[in-house]
Amino acid sequence: MSVSAEEQAFEPLIIVFGCNWCSYAGGDLAGTSRMSYPPNVRVIRVPCSSRVSPNFVLRAFQRGADGVLVAGCHPGDCHYVTGNYYARRRLSALRRFLEFIGIEPERFEVHWISGSEGAKFAKVMGEVTEKIRALGPNRKMRDVR
């Protein structure tokens, strides 16, 4: 099978919804510690992982994301005490449902990354980017207009 020019040049776009109190700070720490992570990642800061409505996730896919990641505080460490417990249930249900609609489940991930885990932030971003690169572009939920 020949590889098209588009696929050869494929650079995945990863949208990360990062919780202000943990994961976004973890990303900051990665930066100030001079750890690099792939430029494919675009971080959108949200107050809490439970702020991430499925609307945001779907909109990201519609507008060109190849993968979406929600990053929040570890369970038990939520700045608002319980937000990520709700997020765990809701995003689990959403992830399974996206798979049911035919979206590869790897395209939607959730990770717990604390403010002190700069190295983990960089590592997760690298791993997710490579996984999505291997999967190829998302054509299943893209607004083609």
Add this chain to the structure above:
Amino acid sequence: MKQLNEVIKEVAAQSLSRGEVDLVIGWKKGDLWWQSYPAFVEGDEGVADLIWDPFCVPNLSRYLLEELDDKSKVAIFVKGCDALGFNQLLQDKRVEREKVYLYGIPCDGLVDPRKLEAAGHKWLSEVRRDGDELVLVSKEGEQRVKARDFMYDKCLTCRYPNPVTYDQMLGEAVEAQPQERFAGVEELEKISDDERFEYWARQFSRCIRCFACRNVCPACSCRECIFDIPEPRWLGKAKELSEDQFYHIIRAYHVAGRCVDCGECTRVCPVDLPLQELNRKFIKDINELYGEYDAGVDPETEAPLVTYNTNDPAAFTES
């Protein structure tokens, strides 16, 4: 024992004449033999129109949302699935229990006119239930068929034929004979992501976005719906697959954990989308991950997606 068809007229007449309620919502016959429509009866005149027959499928509880705005008490008839829907409205704090009087109707399954039509039973004048059989009345005379062969799919999987809540029960309790309800979901789970994508893309592309599935749903009772608000405009008007996906994923997600599996959405869809498989996927996953839960059975419980346990499992790798 008196026929249910007579009993409902009696109780309606009684509560209206005694001034116990301002309105009775029941069913009346439509223009054709297979149509039974919602009826809104405020005085003696309409009482005679009230019926109970094998086509009384519309869930009446959702009408309470509008009717209770300007009435102090309303009586409605509820079948098993309607009672679940009513409880969901209660749990969502959209109706007040004291303002409603519920007449419970044990329901042994309703008839899908399209199944009759598919079997060639088209020109009928009446269909009666008699035990396990249906009596099909036409110009040629009467014919008896097995009722279960012509019931709505949703009635074949019904687990709560007897209303779980009521003020007064009319009729004898019936026995539930539910078929396995997750068979369709399991079939779809077996095929590959790409095949599932193709399947749903084909289904979603037939949707005309009439919103009937939303409008009929007892779990879809928000005063302001995300699909209607202009700012931010979450759902565009274009007929485009990603917009259809957005509508269907978000509709099903909004009722996840609150869908009572009444099957009304699937019944009203003019293009026959298998919406119940979407709702049931959520029900099945939530049951597996967070414990068995039957929405609408007990309005005092919390829906599974508005609560949590600290040791909940996740459907993603936690690290």
